[in-house]
Amino acid sequence: MSKKGILLVNLGSPKSTDVKDVKAYLDEFLMDEKVIDYRWFFRSLLVQGIILNTRPPKSAAAYKTVWTDEGSPLIVITQKIQQKLQKLVDVPVEIGMRYAEPSIENGIRKLTEQGVTEIVLFPLYPQYAMSTTETVIDKAEEVRKKFFPNVKINYVQPFYNREIYIDCLAESIREKLPESFDALQFSYHGVPERHIYKTDPTKTCNLNDCCQRENNPSHQFCYRHQCFKTTELVIEKLNIPKEKTVISFQSRLGKDKWMEPYTDETLENLPKKGVKNLAIVCPAFVSDCLETLEEISVEGKEEFLHAGGEQFHYIPCLNDEDRWIDVVKTLCEEKLNEFYLV
Ligand SMILES: C=CC1=C(C)c2cc3[nH]c(cc4nc(cc5[nH]c(cc1n2)c(C)c5CCC(=O)O)C(CCC(=O)O)=C4C)c(C)c3C=C
Ligand SMILES: [Fe+2]
Numbered sequence: 001m002s003k004k005g006i007l008l009v010n011l012g013s014p015k016s017t018d019v020k021d022v023k024a025y026l027d028e029f030l031m032d033e034k035v036i037d038y039r040w041f042f043r044s045l046l047v048q049g050i051i052l053n054t055r056p057p058k059s060a061a062a063y064k065t066v067w068t069d070e071g072s073p074l075i076v077i078t079q080k081i082q083q084k085l086q087k088l089v090d091v092p093v094e095i096g097m098r099y100a101e102p103s104i105e106n107g108i109r110k111l112t113e114q115g116v117t118e119i120v121l122f123p124l125y126p127q128y129a130m131s132t133t134e135t136v137i138d139k140a141e142e143v144r145k146k147f148f149p150n151v152k153i154n155y156v157q158p159f160y161n162r163e164i165y166i167d168c169l170a171e172s173i174r175e176k177l178p179e180s181f182d183a184l185q186f187s188y189h190g191v192p193e194r195h196i197y198k199t200d201p202t203k204t205c206n207l208n209d210c211c212q213r214e215n216n217p218s219h220q221f222c223y224r225h226q227c228f229k230t231t232e233l234v235i236e237k238l239n240i241p242k243e244k245t246v247i248s249f250q251s252r253l254g255k256d257k258w259m260e261p262y263t264d265e266t267l268e269n270l271p272k273k274g275v276k277n278l279a280i281v282c283p284a285f286v287s288d289c290l291e292t293l294e295e296i297s298v299e300g301k302e303e304f305l306h307a308g309g310e311q312f313h314y315i316p317c318l319n320d321e322d323r324w325i326d327v328v329k330t331l332c333e334e335k336l337n338e339f340y341l342v
């Protein structure tokens with residue numbers, strides 16, 4: 001009888017907030033061809049020649065502001081999800097990070113040491129992107145072929161529009177929303193527009209109205225569509241009018257054109273449009289991390305207040321909320337059950 005297990009995969013964080021560890025982490029992360037998708041020579045020129053010579057001290061300082069006694073919030077929260085899920089399922093659950101430690105290889109090894117030969121791997125990203133879901137699958141397949149050729153892996157698909165997830169996210173937001181607010185902003189991690197064109201096998205997405213159409217063939221691989229869809233479904237559940245919501249994209253890097261509108265510019269413009277009391281949520285992330293705790297809750301808040309905003313309410317990610325752990329369990333069990341069918 002084959003034994004099953006679950007591997008929860010998140011992005012990863014530096015080993016510590018030392019500049020050298022942050023530099024090593026950024027090197028691995030940004031040299032990934034699915035993240036900075038230039039040919040190796042140009043990627044290396046940009047990342048190792050420019051970014052790694054300027055960014056690590058700034059990033060390390062930012063990490064210091066969010067780091068806890070237990071470590072990076074992203075990793076600590078992923079561990080908490082693992083521990084809670086482990087109490088609900090009767091197969092072993094491990095974690096692996098796409099970059100740095102604990103690695104995907106490490107996670108698969110821990111599972112195989114417990115006799116597991118069939119793994120459900122859950123990339124913890126609601127929306128598909130080349131720089132997230134796709135690179136996780138590439139890495140896991142590379143590791144599987146090299147070290148664990150007899151192991152089978154079943155991947156949990158992006159769940160941006162799944163009813164159980166939307167219900168869970170909407171409920172979580174509802175509980176944390178202030179009594180009154182002028183607007184609810186959905187800030188998603190951005191990606192370069194080029195990535196969306198590149199990963200569209202149907203070549204039918206023009207990053208325009210088509211992303212909001214009901215049935216465009218490109219939607220399965222369109223990060224922009226999936227962000228719009230999550231937003232649309234959540235506000236419908238929350239019964240919030242579209243006019244009271246804003247979508248934006250954060251964390252751009254480099255000189256390429258990234259998806260617009262940008263979160264920082266939106267935060268500066270909203271007070272001029274009469275939005276003084278803002279609630280903001282970041283549904284591209286299931287766990288709080290540098291990009292939410294520092295870029296939004298601290299920097300974003302400052303930008304908004306400086307531009308004339310009065311109240312800024314950051315709504316935390318799902319993290320290890322019990323209702324979210326139930327969703328993780330259901331999505332994993334669906335894939336565990338598929339092993340019985342083949
Ligand atoms: C939806 C999730 C994410 C997408 C899509 C994504 C794309 C993407 N990111 C960068 C560059 C950086 N991202 C950084 C941090 C970071 N990114 C995500 C998630 C997505 N990235 C998370 C969860 C985090 C936080 C990690 C943590 O430890 O808390 C950083 C590092 C931070 C910094 O130095 O400021 C960079 C750089 C690119 C280029 C990209 C798509 C092309
Ligand atoms: Fe990122």
Ligand SMILES: [Fe+2]
Nearest residue numbers: 205211222225
């Ligand atoms: Fe699209």
